[in-house]
């Protein structure tokens with residue numbers, strides 16, 4: 213039995229790496245973590261990944277039928293495996309220009325609610341962008357709950373190393389995540405995406421497993437210095453990136469051997485995080501790393517060499533670094549259903565704290581379904 217106010221929510225995240233859908237259940241009232249439920253992973257088949265890749269950079273109104281069919285099928289399959297009262301559906305980011313055309317996550321949450329027969333919260337990023345925010349990152353409110361869950365007493369960092377990197381500086385001495393000074397969050401720069409692109413272009417492989425190629429190479433300082441000339445690093449946070457914002461950086465390593473190019477791109481991910489530290493209000497006592505990059509020992513060694521604090525995978529504090537983002541969208545779904553904010557000026561630069569997301573209920577269930585689930 214779930215305790216009063218606590219419900220079981222199921223979050224789904226399809227990340228920028230386009231490898232598959234992570235789903236994870238969380239018992240929460242949208243304020244604290246009461247427990248972790250089952251999780252699952254539904255990989256994209258190569259043809260599905262190709263359909264998604266072909267849709268990158270597209271906006272609503274474009275012909276996205278093939279990609280949307282992939283997103284919907286994969287999510288229905290992954291989400292119907294696990295029981296829950298409420299679903300948080302991120303969708304697949306295809307394009308992200310918060311100060312331009314907006315942000316676009318592919319997938320229809322209303323159709324998903326019908327397909328699953330459960331209430332679904334979705335379109336988490338648009339309201340934030342409409343109110344002047346970056347629309348990303350959104351995991352920080354969950355990172356705040358994680359910091360409370362592990363009983364952290366001093367500021368610490370959560371670093372997600374996905375296709376793109378994002379950092380959340382958390383001061384757990386505050387009561388609420390939207391309190392001024394509780395959170396500062398922003399994207400750090402490219403993380404795995406350029407390494408993956410290099411591996412695919414040069415070796416026909418999806419990623420540099422265990423950093424094996426980077427380990428054989430040498431970091432080329434000249435390329436690293438050119439990379440650091442990117443204006444992004446000198447912009448004040450909050451700030452966010454599109455997956456391919458740095459796609460031309462591959463050109464910076466174009467003349468290098470495969471191994472030197474891999475080592476240099478891996479070092480660029482770590483250097484982006486080092487630059488990010490300059491923006492933190494105070495030095496974090498530790499850096500807890502989530503996302504696939506924590507499995508790359510070369511990237512982790514470079515981070516440890518660059519940062520002044522311990523750098524550990526989130527497993528060091530009993531969290532699941534593969535599922536943290538899926539859990540985050542379960543958590544945020546409950547916050548949306550309760551009208552609690554999901555972003556604030558410190559996390560996305562939005563003008564004021566906002567509850568971003570749309571709640572869609574299956575028609576058969578009636579309007580009181582979510583209230584009942586609470």
Ligand SMILES: Nc1ncnc2c1ncn2[C@@H]1O[C@H](COP(=O)(O)OP(=O)(O)OP(=O)(O)O)[C@@H](O)[C@H]1O
Nearest residue numbers: 227228229374375376404419421422503504507508
């Ligand atoms: N053993 C490993 N060695 C090296 N790199 C790894 C390893 N395992 C995973 N990765 C890297 O992590 C990536 C996947 O990371 P993750 O699942 O966090 O990305 P994502 O959730 O799609 O991204 P984002 O958070 O940007 O949306 C892989 O594409 C690969 O680059």
Ligand SMILES: CC(=O)N[C@H]1[C@@H]2OC[C@@H](O2)[C@@H](O)[C@@H]1O[C@H](C)C(=O)O
Nearest residue numbers: 305308348349350351374376378537
């Ligand atoms: C627009 C978008 O989908 N951004 C993702 C992406 O992947 C990592 C980084 O860039 C982060 O900003 C965000 O995802 C995480 C889950 C977030 O919103 O916290």
